[in-house]
Amino acid sequence: MDFRQTFIEFALEREVLRFGRFTTKAGRASPYFFNAGLFHDGGALQKLGRFYAQAIAAAALPFDMLFGPAYKGIPLVTCTAIALAESGHEIPIAYNRKEAKDHGEGGLLIGAPLQGQVLIVDDVISAGTSVRQSVALIRAAGAEPAGVVIALDRMERGQGTRSAVQEVEQDYRIPVIAVATLEDLLAYLTHQPEFTSHQNAILAYRSQYGIAT
Secondary structure (H helix, E strand, O other): OOHHHHHHHHHHHOOOEEEEEEEOOOOOEEEEEEOHHHOOOHHHHHHHHHHHHHHHHHHOOOOOEEEEOOOOHHHHHHHHHHHHHHOOOOOOEEEEEEEEEOOOOOEEEEEOOOOOEEEEEOOOOOOOHHHHHHHHHHHHOOOEEEEEEEEEEOOEEOOOOOEHHHHHHHHHOOOEEEEEEHHHHHHHHHOOHHHHHHHHHHHHHHHHHEOOO
16 A cells, blocks of 8 residues: 555544535535644654655655645644654755734744745645745745645636646646545545445545546
């Protein structure tokens, strides 16, 4: 089992990935839900960071540092940097505040100065707002976005024919790396007979809202 399948299994064990009936931000009735905020203890974050590190290594994408957009991106960028350090890669990180601080060190940014090629670490891409704000911060500092790494790509259409991930890739000319995708989830469910009903529901959902692959 490769790391993508192992990640799906891990997300299910932690109930970060759940099946049922959920309403997405777009108002769609989805048969599954993914909430990276439920990776909320040390052991889970340690494993999560290693999955992100594996996805980054598999993509072989050059970058100089990591950036985590507030708020979910802050623990994600931290655990990813720790996992990369475990494998011998010391990578500086930075993250932002939602509101500028007017005392102490001040400003919106915390951590290493943004410079070079900056890889954005986030949980998912829905409307792309977090990425858009991150790209603006990175470029304002004189650096360039190298790409985005996320936990799960739902591979479904936005308002048009493209997905939110495809919109980010085309609008900013940067790659989006996913630890796992909807296709990886379906591949995992194929080998799990107890999940047949969920697999069928997801296939129907993909038929209605999925992007062309």
